[in-house]
Amino acid sequence: xxxxxxxxxxxxxxxxxxxxxxxxxxxxxxxxxxxxxxxxxxxxxxxxxxxxxxxxxxxxxxxxxxxxxxxxxxxxxxxxxxxxxxxxxxxxxxxxxxxxxxxxxxxxxxxxxxxxxxxxxxxxxxxxxxxxxxxxxxxxx
Numbered sequence: 001x002x003x004x005x006x007x008x009x010x011x012x013x014x015x016x017x018x019x020x021x022x023x024x025x026x027x028x029x030x031x032x033x034x035x036x037x038x039x040x041x042x043x044x045x046x047x048x049x050x051x052x053x054x055x056x057x058x059x060x061x062x063x064x065x066x067x068x069x070x071x072x073x074x075x076x077x078x079x080x081x082x083x084x085x086x087x088x089x090x091x092x093x094x095x096x097x098x099x100x101x102x103x104x105x106x107x108x109x110x111x112x113x114x115x116x117x118x119x120x121x122x123x124x125x126x127x128x129x130x131x132x133x134x135x136x137x138x139x140x141x
Contacts (some may be wrong), residue, residue, distance in 0.1 A: 001025070001026040001027050001028065001113075002027045002028075002096045002097060002113040002114075003027070003028050003030065003096060004022055004027050004028065004029050004030070004094055004095070004096045004113070005029075005030045005032060005094065005095040005096070006018075006019060006022070006029045006030065006031050006032065006092055006093075006094055007032050007033070007034040007037060007091065007092055007093035007094070008031060008032070008033070008034055008091060008092050009033075009034055009035055009087070009091055010033055010035075012091065014104070014123050014124060014125075015091060015092055017119065017123045018092055018104045018123060019031065021106070021109075021115055021116075021117070021119060021123075022109075022115070024115075024116050024117065025113075025114055025115045025116045026116075027096075027113060034086055034089060034091055034092070034093060035086045035087060036086075037086065039082065039083040039086055039089075040083060041076070041079045041080065041083060044079065044082060044083060044089070045079060046100040047093045047095075047100040047101065047102045048079075048102055049102065052070070052072045052075045052078040052079075053072050054090065054102070054103075055078060055079075055082060055089065055090060055102065056070065056078075056082075056088060056089075056090055057087060057088055057089060057090045057091065058090075059125075060085075060087055060088050063088075070088075089102075090102055090103055091103070092104055094109075096112075096113055097112075097113070099112060103124055104123060104124045105124075106118050106119050106123070
C-alpha cells in the first residue's frame with residue numbers, strides 16, 4: 001500500500017470519489033488543499049506533463065467566461081499563472097513513491113500503485129462543468 005499526498009479542492013465531487021478509490025485499495029492519504037498550498041514553478045512543475053494544455057482546469061470560471069486567456073505557447077507564463085491562481089491547476093495532484101501525477105487516470109494509478117476497482121465513467125471532468133451551478137466550498141468550479 002502506498003502513502004499518497006493528495007492535493008484537492010475541498011468540496012470537489014470528483015476528488016471525493018478519487019480519494020474513496022485510493023482508500024478502498026488500502027492506500028493512506030495525506031490530503032492537502034490545493035488552493036492554499038504555496039506553489040512555486042519549482043514545486044509545481046514535477047506534477048505537470050509536457051503539454052501546457054493538459055495542466056489547465058478547463059472548468060475555471062474565468063476561462064469558461066472568456067475572461068482569461070492563457071498563452072499555451074509560453075509554458076513558463078502558464079506555469080506562473082497556475083502558481084498565482086491554483087484554481088487553474090487541473091486536479092488532483094498526487095505524490096507517492098517518488099512519483100508526481102496530475103489528474104486521475106485510474107488505469108495509470110492502478111498500474112503504479114493499484115486500485116481494487118476501476119471507476120465507471122469519467123471521474124476527472126467536473127460534473128458541473130456544463131452547468132452554471134458552482135461547486136461546494138469555494139463557490140467556484
